[in-house]
Amino acid sequence: MKNDLAIKTQDLYKEFGDIHAVQGVSLEAQSGEILSLLGPNGAGKSTTISILACLLEPTRGDALIMGHSVRYEPMAVKSALGVVPQEIALYEDLSARANLRFWGKMYGLRGAPLERRVDQVLEVIGLSDRQTGAVNKFSGGMKRRLNIGIALLHKPDLLILDEPTVGIDPQTRRNILDSIKELNQSGMTVLYTTHYMEEAQELSDHIAIMDLGKVIAYGTHEELVKIVGEMHRIDLSLSARPEELLQAWQATEGVHQVTANVTEEEAALDVSCTVLVDDSNRVLPCLFESAGALGVRVTSVQIQEPNLETVFLHLTGRGLRD
């Protein structure tokens, strides 16, 4: 019987000594949807995924994958999962076919069905013509594709991808995102972690924003954006230290939040500020006026419509990539 809930976590905790990597994470994902975990490095995304993949045992709480408990039915959970690790995990001295054949056996495939499935996966990942070549001769993109292909061998109910686009070129990234959409359209549930809000926005049915081991927001893209209402985000670069100016801006009508980042390299000052406002057209002249009055020159301005980055900033006071 097909379980409607592909993922259900219940108050998950994971502690490593004094470090609280995951703190009370509760999530749900329906079968056939794409759920993204969005958050900066250290947010607890990979730890959460490791618990779901039965690599780590939760300190407290439990998670159900296709109705099976990660605590008590790890083999059933593993059979339902295909995991694509963040780093490429292949036997590079073996061929693509030998890799797929070996990993297929680890998922319990044998004989003719295994060979057929290997052929199918090679076709899907576009490596049929390179199947006998040693993987260490492959390009980074080809390795990425094979890395994903391995997780598809046993046609898993749930595909977990841990930041699969980190450090790759735009073309390969595009191919991976398109492949994930195709797999999802074929009925596969996908759990996707990323710190790129564009990817989460493009792929996901639901997004869980994580920070410091907690889910700080959960919903569809539209639902999340509504958290910050119709606020616009204005990014400004300044020529001088902004302490007084920030106070002035914070006091300006229509301004909701002001954050600043100051770096100083070889006597060159780099000050960048982010201001969340109701209406950029109305507020922006006031911001320039305050800056002029305090003798601070604004060297660049960028205005953004509300998005997940704005949401994260609104919720944490930090950017996703800070």
Place this chain on the structure above:
Amino acid sequence: MKLLDIAFKDLYRSFRNAMFLVFGLLLPLLTAGLFYFAFGGSGSGDSEFELPLTRVVVVNLDRPSGGFAAGESFLGILRESIPGVLQVTEARDWATARQAVDHQRAAVAVLIPAGFTTAALSPDGESVLELYQDPTLTLGPGIVRTMVNGFVDGLSGSRIAASTAYEQISAQGVVPDPRQIEAVALQYAAWVTSLAGTDLDQAAQSLNPSLFDLEPATADGQQSSGTVASILSQIMAGMMVFFVFFTGAATAQSILQEEAEGTLPRLFTTPTSHAAILGGKFAATFALLTVQVVMLVLVSSLVFGINWGPPRAVALVIASLVVLASSFGIFITSLLKDVRQSGIIYGGVMTVMGMIGMIGVFTAGAASTPAAVRQAALIVPQGWAVRSWQLLLDGAPVAQILVTVAVMLVAGIVLFATGVLRFQKRYA
């Protein structure tokens, strides 16, 4: 089944790995091969071993007495005993013979004095055989000296035979006839002479060994060749143990390598039990070492002619070596945090341990080595492994080998159990 899949995958990768082929098979054979060729390619008692030609100049002033010529007999022994090793020529006088040695035309000169036969046959007779040798040479003159001693011993035996005959005849109350006594001495001397060129090993077994001191330089130099074969066997055994322990550790290290490369965590995400994953990797270590040791034993036997001993005993020692080296590899790898630490352990600790274990090989030819030094090798597992091969090569009793094998197996089981527990805890 998955356990075997993992083991086969690891074995396949190992056999494709140039490092294993070089360090696991090539280097031990190469090291033994260097010694093999350094010793003139002599690995067994059956192969040819070239001793340098020794030129001997003999001045024979002796004359026959009673139909027996001791000087001539000795010349015959010199000429026929070691053809190709001794080249015997005669000189007219002692001065000429010595001159030949002085000008390095001969390695040694022998003077058989006049009246040598008469003195040999007489109960109270005395005669002196003189040797004059090139002081820069040792081997050739040593062989000649040994042969002279042996011949003189034989003549002494002849004299003893005559004395015994004299006493026995006197004891019967009969006055001994000098011709009878001389006949006994001649009979004995003829028998000694007849031994020249025959199988002296057999004769030595049936007679007084002191008479046949020639044995160390028997025909074809088999004794010397046997010594070389023994040294070569010891070196091969030491090299085998040294490198097999490295292979054991390096193969077990693949667990850490897979952990670093991410394939081990990925394996843990598949529906495969931890026991099958670790068991597969351990099985690969055992299998690889078995292949390595069997190949080294076979190849060294075929190429260098090393006789390792009775097949069953060899199989037993191979099995215990594989168990010990594999288990040691698994144990020591379980102590490491990551692959980076393995460089220090393998490059330093294991090399030192290997050297300590090979003390028995280094001191094999030094009889004066204190027993405590030899025993020191047994503080490391490699020492027990070397000892088991040495016992096998020395033809030690099975019971003695079994004790060593038992120690190796028990140590192996303890190390294996400890290593497995540590890995299980680590990946729980």
